[in-house]
Amino acid sequence: MAPTFSPRSILLSALLLFSTNVLAISAVLGVDLGTEYIKASLVKPGIPLDIVLTKDSRRKEAATVAFKPSQHALQSGSYPERAYGSDAVALAARFPGDVYPNLKTLLGLPLGDSIVEEYAARHPSLQLEATKDRGTVAFKSKATEEEEAWMVEELLAMELQSIQRNAEALAGSDSVRSVVVTVPPFYTTDEKRAVELACELVGLKVLSLISDGLAVGLNYATSRTFPTVNEGGKPEYHMVFDMGAGSTKATILKFQGRTVKDTGKFNKTIQEIQVLGHGWDRTLGGDAFNYLIVDDMISKFVESPAAKKASVTAEGVRGHGRAMAKLLKEAERLRHILSANVDAAGSFEGLYEDVDFRYKVSRADFEKAAESHAERLGVVVQKALGVAELDIAQLDSIILHGGASRTPFVQKQLEDFAGGDKLRSNVNSDEAAVFGAGFRAAELSPSFRVKEIRVSEGAAYGAGMKWTNSNSKLQQQRLWTERSLLSAAPKEVTFTNREDFSVRFFQQVPSTEGFVEKETKEIKTKNLTATVASLVEKYGCSEADIQFKLQLKLATENGEVQVAKSFVECEAEAEKEGIMDGVKNLFGFGKNKDQKPLADGEESSENETTTTDASTTSSTVSAATPSSSSESAESAEAPKKRLVAIPVDYSTEKLGTPILSKADLTKGKDRLKAFETSDKARRLREETLNQLEGFTYKVRDLLDSDAFVAASTSKERAKLEKKASDASDWVYGDGADAPQKELKLRLKTLKDLVAPIQKRIDESSKRPELINALKGSLNQTNTWIQTIKDQIHEAEAYASSVSASATSSTEAASSVTEAPSQEAGDFGDLEDEQATTSTTTAVEDYGPAPPLYTLEDMKELTELYDSIMSWLEEKIAQQDKLPETADPVLLVKEITEKTKKLEKAGFKKNSSSKKSSKSKTKTKSATKTGKDGSQPTIDLNFGENGEMPSSEEIEEMIKRMAQEQNSKDETSKKHDEL
Numbered sequence: 001m002a003p004t005f006s007p008r009s010i011l012l013s014a015l016l017l018f019s020t021n022v023l024a025i026s027a028v029l030g031v032d033l034g035t036e037y038i039k040a041s042l043v044k045p046g047i048p049l050d051i052v053l054t055k056d057s058r059r060k061e062a063a064t065v066a067f068k069p070s071q072h073a074l075q076s077g078s079y080p081e082r083a084y085g086s087d088a089v090a091l092a093a094r095f096p097g098d099v100y101p102n103l104k105t106l107l108g109l110p111l112g113d114s115i116v117e118e119y120a121a122r123h124p125s126l127q128l129e130a131t132k133d134r135g136t137v138a139f140k141s142k143a144t145e146e147e148e149a150w151m152v153e154e155l156l157a158m159e160l161q162s163i164q165r166n167a168e169a170l171a172g173s174d175s176v177r178s179v180v181v182t183v184p185p186f187y188t189t190d191e192k193r194a195v196e197l198a199c200e201l202v203g204l205k206v207l208s209l210i211s212d213g214l215a216v217g218l219n220y221a222t223s224r225t226f227p228t229v230n231e232g233g234k235p236e237y238h239m240v241f242d243m244g245a246g247s248t249k250a251t252i253l254k255f256q257g258r259t260v261k262d263t264g265k266f267n268k269t270i271q272e273i274q275v276l277g278h279g280w281d282r283t284l285g286g287d288a289f290n291y292l293i294v295d296d297m298i299s300k301f302v303e304s305p306a307a308k309k310a311s312v313t314a315e316g317v318r319g320h321g322r323a324m325a326k327l328l329k330e331a332e333r334l335r336h337i338l339s340a341n342v343d344a345a346g347s348f349e350g351l352y353e354d355v356d357f358r359y360k361v362s363r364a365d366f367e368k369a370a371e372s373h374a375e376r377l378g379v380v381v382q383k384a385l386g387v388a389e390l391d392i393a394q395l396d397s398i399i400l401h402g403g404a405s406r407t408p409f410v411q412k413q414l415e416d417f418a419g420g421d422k423l424r425s426n427v428n429s430d431e432a433a434v435f436g437a438g439f440r441a442a443e444l445s446p447s448f449r450v451k452e453i454r455v456s457e458g459a460a461y462g463a464g465m466k467w468t469n470s471n472s473k474l475q476q477q478r479l480w481t482e483r484s485l486l487s488a489a490p491k492e493v494t495f496t497n498r499e500d501f502s503v504r505f506f507q508q509v510p511s512t513e514g515f516v517e518k519e520t521k522e523i524k525t526k527n528l529t530a531t532v533a534s535l536v537e538k539y540g541c542s543e544a545d546i547q548f549k550l551q552l553k554l555a556t557e558n559g560e561v562q563v564a565k566s567f568v569e570c571e572a573e574a575e576k577e578g579i580m581d582g583v584k585n586l587f588g589f590g591k592n593k594d595q596k597p598l599a600d601g602e603e604s605s606e607n608e609t610t611t612t613d614a615s616t617t618s619s620t621v622s623a624a625t626p627s628s629s630s631e632s633a634e635s636a637e638a639p640k641k642r643l644v645a646i647p648v649d650y651s652t653e654k655l656g657t658p659i660l661s662k663a664d665l666t667k668g669k670d671r672l673k674a675f676e677t678s679d680k681a682r683r684l685r686e687e688t689l690n691q692l693e694g695f696t697y698k699v700r701d702l703l704d705s706d707a708f709v710a711a712s713t714s715k716e717r718a719k720l721e722k723k724a725s726d727a728s729d730w731v732y733g734d735g736a737d738a739p740q741k742e743l744k745l746r747l748k749t750l751k752d753l754v755a756p757i758q759k760r761i762d763e764s765s766k767r768p769e770l771i772n773a774l775k776g777s778l779n780q781t782n783t784w785i786q787t788i789k790d791q792i793h794e795a796e797a798y799a800s801s802v803s804a805s806a807t808s809s810t811e812a813a814s815s816v817t818e819a820p821s822q823e824a825g826d827f828g829d830l831e832d833e834q835a836t837t838s839t840t841t842a843v844e845d846y847g848p849a850p851p852l853y854t855l856e857d858m859k860e861l862t863e864l865y866d867s868i869m870s871w872l873e874e875k876i877a878q879q880d881k882l883p884e885t886a887d888p889v890l891l892v893k894e895i896t897e898k899t900k901k902l903e904k905a906g907f908k909k910n911s912s913s914k915k916s917s918k919s920k921t922k923t924k925s926a927t928k929t930g931k932d933g934s935q936p937t938i939d940l941n942f943g944e945n946g947e948m949p950s951s952e953e954i955e956e957m958i959k960r961m962a963q964e965q966n967s968k969d970e971t972s973k974k975h976d977e978l
């Protein structure tokens with residue numbers, strides 16, 4: 001026999017193989033985290049970049065979450081209902097203390113920060129607190145009074161979770177766990193960590209953060225190719241001008257193509273985008289324009305006669321959450337009207353202290369009020385150009401992004417700067433960033449292959465380090481400028497320290513007083529002292545020659561300081577060579593791998609070595625480490641000295657805003673989970689409530705239906721009616737807040753009353769037909785039994801007549817007599833084919849067909865027939881005596897069972913058994929056998945061009961295989977049953 005690999009087990013292993021692949025190919029998310037709106041895009045196998053729609057099918061979600069205060073006291077473990085997006089915004093005027101908008105503004109900032117104070121002033125009903133140990137912003141909620149204040153990161157996490165759920169709905173069953181999030185270029189390390197924390201709280205892995213300008217640029221590049229610079233092309237320079245609700249950013253980008261070596265001897269052209277400079281204004285944006293209108297509204301309102309009469313003060317209005325929420329909402333509406341119209345008007349009923357207010361504003365007035373804002377816009381653009389060292393005339397275009405960039409005076413101002421036709425209006429000013437982020441996510445995920453665009457993010461802030469040198473002197477050195485690229489090769493720094501010490505890194509953040517140094521990270525050596533000692537001991541290095549070196553870089557995904565290498569080095573004497581063989585080239589010096597940035601010399605710091613002296617801080621450009629290392633390796637015999645390097649262990653710690661402790665992080669995650677569980681419980685409760693309500697209506701209909709009345713007693717109906725009307729009263733009264741359990745119980749009570757009556761109706765409607773079917777089967781069985789019996793009798797009669805005439809045919813006799821000698825009941829083994837052949841000859845020559853069965857064989861079937869027959873007769877008699885309102889005794893289920901039993905028994909007798917040989921050949925052909933005849937293989941067709949199949953394709957493939965398998969199983973099963 002061929003190897004016994006069941007096709008099923010092969011299919012199973014193929015499935016496993018696929019499912020691990022399917023897991024790896026999970027969907028990824030791009031999020032454009034705005035002040036006013038959050039947008040998201042999804043990439044999933046088979047679905048190209050697509051916008052994640054909100055629950056109400058919008059392409060963007062207001063970045064707001066709200067807690068709906070519950071009318072009843074919340075039970076422990078349950079939380080108020082949450083609203084997101086526009087639903088949340090709509091609640092602002094009713095519950096201003098529990099609607100949390102524009103959270104992005106607050107991320108990573110301490111409570112005392114001027115931006116936070118401005119926010120608090122604009123939202124007087126919100127209760128801001130400092131988080132314990134961290135000093136960042138948290139909100140005390142009235143709707144969740146028992147709870148500790150909600151950290152701003154937790155609230156943002158809720159918004160992200162809502163988006164994650166929407167994305168999962170779009171992705172199908174896939175869970176969406178990886179994300180690229182846009183951040184403004186001015187986000188410091190603290191602020192970026194706040195975004196990362198919000199993601200972590202809801203289990204989203206941040207593949208990378210990306211500055212919004214670069215995200216827009218990336219989207220711009222997806223559909224374009226740029227001049228190839230190593231074939232004489234000139235790069236293109238564009239500025240992304242991004243004015244959103246909260247802030248304004250200008251980003252200068254360089255776009256170019258480059259031919260690089262591909263696999264084999266082929267070349268390919270890739271696209272490159274490099275951030276040359278950023279400029280920004282943290283508070284200039286749509287919101288600032290809205291506040292201009294709000295301020296004007298308040299001053300006009302206070303001056304209105306009605307308000308004067310009621311002695312309304314501006315402070316009073318500003319401190320009133322509900323009035324402020326209404327004004328802000330209206331101001332935004334009017335501002336949008338002013339973008340297309342010369343004036344706009346609105347009115348408020350009972351705005352404050354029951355005083356009505358009508359307001360009108362013209363575009364001219366608005367623009368006059370915004371004059372100083374227009375000037376700030378110019379500063380942003382100039383700053384970006386300054387960092388990029390470009391003149392505005394060198395820009396190929398200005399790409400507009402962000403809602404507020406559509407404001408007429410903003411566009412006019414930009415046109416004045418840049419001259420005429422540089423504004424690009426053909427770029428999607430709303431969604432370019434979120435598409436760029438989604439594209440980046442796909443690029444970073446191992447599951448997707450996308451057009452090759454290499455991006456180089458800018459550092460945006462200068463950064464440096466401080467440490468105490470071997471002479472106990474505090475030293476400071478700048479390592480990166482605001483123009484540095486995150487993709488740049490590591491910087492190597494040499495220290496004279498030979499004992500364990502620490503280096504603290506900081507960002508230089510501009511402030512009103514020049515710069516503040518915000519600490520970001522500390523790196524502590526752990527075994528420098530020991531390693532230096534071992535260099536002296538084992539390799540005979542003199543201590544003065546020993547240098548400690550750190551290779552430092554900024555992480556491309558979030559700009560954090562990273563150590564690429566940490567080691568001590570000295571030139572050891574050649575005599576000790578033997579020992580050193582294992583040590584030399586411990587590091588891959590000279591291998592610069594893939595992390596080369598745009599290598600046209602502008603940011604190439606690969607061969608820049610900074611040496612720090614004991615007394616002075618000087619930078620020298622020296623020969624690259626690679627050469628010295630490789631030289632010493634190549635000319636092994638000649639030199640007397642060789643370079644020895646040993647890694648040094650170190651630890652890193654985050655500085656700045658204290659990071660959330662492990663315990664607090666767990667607590668935060670648990671709290672969000674509990675909130676979600678509570679949401680789910682509420683949904684389930686509401687479902688049950690609806691079911692109960694619906695069922696009480698159904699009961700009313702049933703009580704009116706003729707069939708139901710006929711099948712039930714008046715007592716039963718009275719009870720049901722009473723229970724249903726009780727339940728219905730209760731649902732609208734005491735039961736409105738009842739827990740799901742109680743609702744379920746009520747529902748069950750009602751259902752239990754209805755079920756038996758419903759059963760009577762169903763049974764009596766189906767019964768007649770099924771009884772007929774069973775009777776039919778009984779008839780057939782009986783006929784068949786009779787036929788066989790007749791055959792047997794005939795054969796017996798013939799046999800006796802033949803023996804009487806004293807001549808016998810051995811052939812016929814053997815076939816007739818041998819069959820009965822078989823074990824009774826073992827029909828499967830009857831070789832009926834042979835029997836038939838011999839019978840045919842017998843028929844022609846020797847009388848009637850010999851029967852296939854003996855009377856003994858028929859016994860089982862006959863008994864079954866008899867028992868079912870008498871059962872049926874008895875039950876029919878019983879059932880006929882019962883009234884319609886009684887529970888039936890002759891049940892559909894039983895009749896069906898008996899019918900099946902009978903049919904199966906009959907089928908068994910009737911069938912032939914050629915199965916075994918046939919099914920075996922089938923099985924064999926289902927699995928191909930490998931060349932050596934032992935390993936079965938399955939052909940798997942992957943997508944065209946050898947690309948990874950999409951998950952749809954995989955699913956399709958699996959389905960097809962499963963179907964084929966099923967039909968094979970089906971055939972073999974049938975055979976088995978024969």
Ligand SMILES: *[C@@H]1O[C@H](CO)[C@@H](O)[C@H](O)[C@H]1NC(C)=O
Pocket residue numbers: 259265266267
């Ligand atoms: C690839 O590029 C290199 C240098 O840029 C060039 O010498 C070589 O001819 C190119 N190869 C092909 C196949 O075009």
Ligand SMILES: *[C@@H]1O[C@H](CO)[C@@H](O)[C@H](O)[C@H]1NC(C)=O
Pocket residue numbers: 527530531532534646647648649
């Ligand atoms: C210091 O730590 C590094 C990294 O763990 C290790 O490779 C090295 O051998 C250590 N040095 C000594 C002297 O143990």
Ligand SMILES: *[C@@H]1O[C@H](CO)[C@@H](O)[C@H](O)[C@H]1NC(C)=O
Pocket residue numbers: 604605606607608621
């Ligand atoms: C690096 O080395 C190359 C060639 O040795 C030289 O042209 C370049 O100026 C050096 N760059 C720096 C930043 O020292």
